[in-house]
Amino acid sequence: MSEEDDLAAAWGASLEEEAPASADSARVLNQAEIDSLLGFDSERVDDSKSAIERIIGSGLVSYERLPMLEIVFDRLVRLMSTTLRNFTSDNVEVSIDGITSLRFGDYLNSIPLPAMLAVTKAREWDNYGLMVVDSAMIYSVVDVLLGGRRGTAAMRIEGRPYTTIERTLVERLITVILRDVSAAFDPLCPVEFQFERLEVNPRFAAISRLSNACILVKLRVEMEDRGGKVELLLPYATLEPVRELLLQQFMGEKFGRDSIWENHLADELRHTDVALDVVLDEQPLPLSTVVNLKPGDRITLNVGPGAPVRLRCGEVPLFEAMLGRRENRLAVRIERELKRAGTEEAA
The missing domain is CATH 3.40.1550.10 (CheC-like)
Structure with missing residues (x-):
């Protein structure tokens, strides 16, 4: 009987030593820890999402x-x-x-x-x-x-x-x-x-x-x-x-x-003043000749009477016209529209 008592005492001592370790390993989360994990912690002041919310929402595309x-x-x-x-x-x-x-x-x-x-x-x-x-x-x-x-x-x-x-x-x-x-x-x-x-x-x-x-x-x-x-x-x-x-x-x-806005812009463009230049002739001249020009000098235009002239807006040629006279003023009559380089490339 003494040997059995000694064996039971040894088993009891070993169980007492293992009890704290097993209890600690099987510890259950308290309510505060569960609330913090699920994002229901009332002490949180920031609006950041909890880990669970991030995991659940990670599969969705906004x-x-x-x-x-x-x-x-x-x-x-x-x-x-x-x-x-x-x-x-x-x-x-x-x-x-x-x-x-x-x-x-x-x-x-x-x-x-x-x-x-x-x-x-x-x-x-x-x-x-x-x-x-x-x-x-x-x-x-x-x-x-x-x-x-x-x-x-x-x-x-x-x-x-x-x-x-x-x-x-x-x-x-x-x-x-x-x-x-x-x-x-x-x-x-x-x-x-x-x-x-x-x-x-x-x-x-x-x-x-x-x-x-x-x-x-x-x-x-x-x-x-x-x-x-x-x-x-x-x-x-x-x-x-x-x-x-x-x-x-x-x-x-x-x-x-x-x-x-499209109609408003179109109406305003129609009322915009545009300057048209009538180009009678273009010819290159040496810089020395231009510098030495004086009042009374004449520049001969290589355009015959009745030859067509061009109407330009800035550097863009728009129309070809005929030069004439109306009462006491020179006038031009538009004959045809000139195709611009950008329009030809687009066509």
Whole structure:
């Protein structure tokens, strides 16, 4: 028995020695350390992102890296405002709620149902996009197109599938908007967005992998007391064919085709005074002859009577004309326009 007691005592002593080491190696993080790791530390005064936030967001590409996209969507808003006014015969205002980058799977899980999801295809880019029309917008469009009275909110009946009439009217709306999306991209790159199919279940509208990055544009459409939201989702894989064009820096109002300044500049140019010189003859003279010229000296022009003369603006020849007389003044009659060197090279 003594040998067994000695052995048990030895085991007990060894366990007591190992206990602090094992407890220290299996130490659990306290709440303050967890909050600091996840970025919820209330004592942080700077706005820098935590390590977890950086890891999660590292796979996304910000839309701000594609400067031309914002110009395209701004053009889309102007086009939609005009098109939807003609489509609904009502006062329509379209605005952008936001442009964000997110993963495709996160967006599918965040779609507020019921809604209609239109799968679209960019024919020239050979890829797909997604347009989502929320329930408020669906009932507003149906109410407006079927002659609902102004000043009254659209009646919403939740919990039932959409009827054939509602799906047909929304499909017409989507077709009109897709035509504007194509026109918005047209100055950058000609592309046609085609309507593929209409879904009500997000699982059947999977146009990309759930982990793929996408750009989401939220558009708010207001029609007096009615309205709703239309969201356009474009995966970055869809925009890849025009990525180099979207990376360009935008300078000036190019897409809007705003002709106000063009017309103003053209009007001012027409009222600008331009001096025209009638060149009778050109001949080289020695510098000594020019220096020795005195009042009364004559320079013989090698131009016969009735020979054509040139009209120049500075050093640029513009017209060929005939010299004549009108009353007591010399006059020229323009015969033809001279082609300039730059114009010939361009031709």
